[in-house]
Amino acid sequence: MLAQGGIAVALSENDDWQSHFSDTLMAGVEHNRRDTTEILVKEGPAAVNELIQDGLLFDRRADDTDFQYGLEGAHSFPRILHCLGDQTGKVMTSFLQAQLAEQPQVTWIEEAMVTELLLEPTATKRTDEHADFPAANATTRCIGLRYLEERSGQLGTLTADAVVLATGGLGGLFPLTTNDATITGDGMALALRAGLALKDMEFIQFHPTLLTKNNRCYGLISEAVRGAGARLIDETGRALMAGRHPLGDLAPRDIVARELTAAYDNGHQVFLDIQPVQDFEQHFPQITANLDRQQIPFRQTRRIPVRPGAHFMMGGIAVDTWGQTALAGLYAVGETACTGVHGANRLASNSLLECVVFGKRVAEQLLHTASAQAAATERPASVAPPFILPPRRLLQQKCWQHLGIRRSSDSLQHLLSWLAQFHYRQLPATYTKKQLECANLCLVAETAAKAALLRQESLGAHAISQEKIPL
Numbered sequence: 001m002l003a004q005g006g007i008a009v010a011l012s013e014n015d016d017w018q019s020h021f022s023d024t025l026m027a028g029v030e031h032n033r034r035d036t037t038e039i040l041v042k043e044g045p046a047a048v049n050e051l052i053q054d055g056l057l058f059d060r061r062a063d064d065t066d067f068q069y070g071l072e073g074a075h076s077f078p079r080i081l082h083c084l085g086d087q088t089g090k091v092m093t094s095f096l097q098a099q100l101a102e103q104p105q106v107t108w109i110e111e112a113m114v115t116e117l118l119l120e121p122t123a124t125k126r127t128d129e130h131a132d133f134p135a136a137n138a139t140t141r142c143i144g145l146r147y148l149e150e151r152s153g154q155l156g157t158l159t160a161d162a163v164v165l166a167t168g169g170l171g172g173l174f175p176l177t178t179n180d181a182t183i184t185g186d187g188m189a190l191a192l193r194a195g196l197a198l199k200d201m202e203f204i205q206f207h208p209t210l211l212t213k214n215n216r217c218y219g220l221i222s223e224a225v226r227g228a229g230a231r232l233i234d235e236t237g238r239a240l241m242a243g244r245h246p247l248g249d250l251a252p253r254d255i256v257a258r259e260l261t262a263a264y265d266n267g268h269q270v271f272l273d274i275q276p277v278q279d280f281e282q283h284f285p286q287i288t289a290n291l292d293r294q295q296i297p298f299r300q301t302r303r304i305p306v307r308p309g310a311h312f313m314m315g316g317i318a319v320d321t322w323g324q325t326a327l328a329g330l331y332a333v334g335e336t337a338c339t340g341v342h343g344a345n346r347l348a349s350n351s352l353l354e355c356v357v358f359g360k361r362v363a364e365q366l367l368h369t370a371s372a373q374a375a376a377t378e379r380p381a382s383v384a385p386p387f388i389l390p391p392r393r394l395l396q397q398k399c400w401q402h403l404g405i406r407r408s409s410d411s412l413q414h415l416l417s418w419l420a421q422f423h424y425r426q427l428p429a430t431y432t433k434k435q436l437e438c439a440n441l442c443l444v445a446e447t448a449a450k451a452a453l454l455r456q457e458s459l460g461a462h463a464i465s466q467e468k469i470p471l
């Protein structure tokens with residue numbers, strides 16, 4: 001719903017998938033899985049064309065001869081399709097939801113938090129035809145889930161032939177994030193509690209330009225604004241990216257985020273100078289409305305106050321090329337999954353494409369999966385001790401300091417020792433939604449810190465600092 005910039009796809013006549021492929025690998029520092037990345041950029045045009053044929057309206061040029069392709073950081077070609085200027089996520093999500101709403105067999109349960117996966121021992125082999133992922137957990141399969149009704153506080157149970165996790169990333173781990181408040185690493189924690197391993201958890205993308213006021217984030221200022229000419233400056237007007245990278249203000253996000261953090265830590269304020277952007281209000285109506293809501297005097301100053309913050313998770317639940325996890329019956333798609341297409345750092349606007357391409361693949365895979373005819377099982381009463389959790393704000397500050405834009409072995413170790421005093425791994429008999437969210441955040445923080453500790457050298461979004469980080 002919140003995605004602003006658009007969806008990257010090599011659709012234009014002069015563009016090709018090979019160029020999109022090499023830009024994706026370059027941003028991901030070649031840590032990307034090549035097979036899934038190739039699927040992403042090769043199948044992307046057909047998947048997006050299907051949406052267009054179904055009636056999804058992307059912005060077109062004023063003379064209506066073609067789409068209006070935007071340029072974003074680290075893309076060598078303008079290939080970003082967008083809807084209503086900066087409302088791509090909202091338009092695409094609403095479009096797909098409306099298609100689902102027409103299906104009589106679809107039942108929506110809203111304001112409910114999935115709390116647990118139902119597992120069943122099995123002697124049978126997985127039936128999915130395409131799976132190329134080694135079945136790590138051949139003796140168990142996922143047969144459904146439990147959820148907490150947020151209004152009534154009641155627990156519900158659903159059994160299913162297949163469960164698809166699409167619960168987003170882990171932005172809630174940090175004090176400044178672009179993510180919605182519901183994004184607390186739940187899918188990854190569900191997978192961990194079901195015995196699955198997560199992959200590439202050290203790679204968390206920090207976006208350079210969050211709109212900030214009084215140390216709080218009030219949304220994102222899309223990279224498309226820099227694509228349209230805006231520059232990053234400090235309070236004196238000094239261009240912060242000048243001479244720092246050949247792509248200047250449009251350098252990969254991790255590089256820009258680190259430069260801005262260094263400027264901020266040295267006592268400077270950071271702004272986006274929108275003087276060079278023509279017709280800013282017209283091109284970025286949603287951002288303009290948000291700036292007005294937050295009473296930012298950008299019309300007079302032509303400056304927007306920004307700071308880096310958590311934005312996107314490259315790692316997650318390991319899946320195969322069809323979205324299948326190592327647990328039979330369990331699939332994952334979108335930000336909670338790790339298809340490996342983003343490598344060590346995501347290329348701008350590749351994540352909506354990942355959702356579309358791999359969402360479609362999961363659906364195709366499900367059509368090939370035989371019905372498992374699951375039976376509802378009663379959960380034995382939990383014997384796990386009650387949660388003992390840190391205040392969420394403190395957890396976020398610790399994660400920013402030790403698992404954020406700069407890390408060191410000492411600092412990661414410090415975070416792990418600090419986490420060790422709490423109980424968050426196993427589900428106790430009773431808990432509230434807020435407690436479970438915090439427990440999930442602790443669990444994914446531990447997993448990400450361990451992964452970061454194992455990678456001693458900087459790569460992409462994972463930056464090991466040579467300077468001492470205060471403990």
Ligand SMILES: Cc1cc2nc3c(=O)[nH]c(=O)nc-3n(C[C@H](O)[C@H](O)[C@H](O)COP(=O)(O)OP(=O)(O)OC[C@H]3O[C@@H](n4cnc5c(N)ncnc54)[C@H](O)[C@@H]3O)c2cc1C
Binds near residue numbers: 001169348
């Ligand atoms: C501000 C912003 C701007 C962005 N701009 C772009 C862009 O221009 N282009 C691009 O390609 N990408 C962009 N991204 C990234 C992209 O939007 C996400 O990667 C993508 O939306 C992920 O989709 P998803 O379905 O995996 O998760 P989400 O869209 O995050 O959806 C996850 C859903 O799961 C729900 N949920 C979470 N936990 C539970 C639970 N336990 N039980 C039940 N429900 C749960 C959440 O409430 C949410 O509704 C942007 C992201 C943000 C935050």
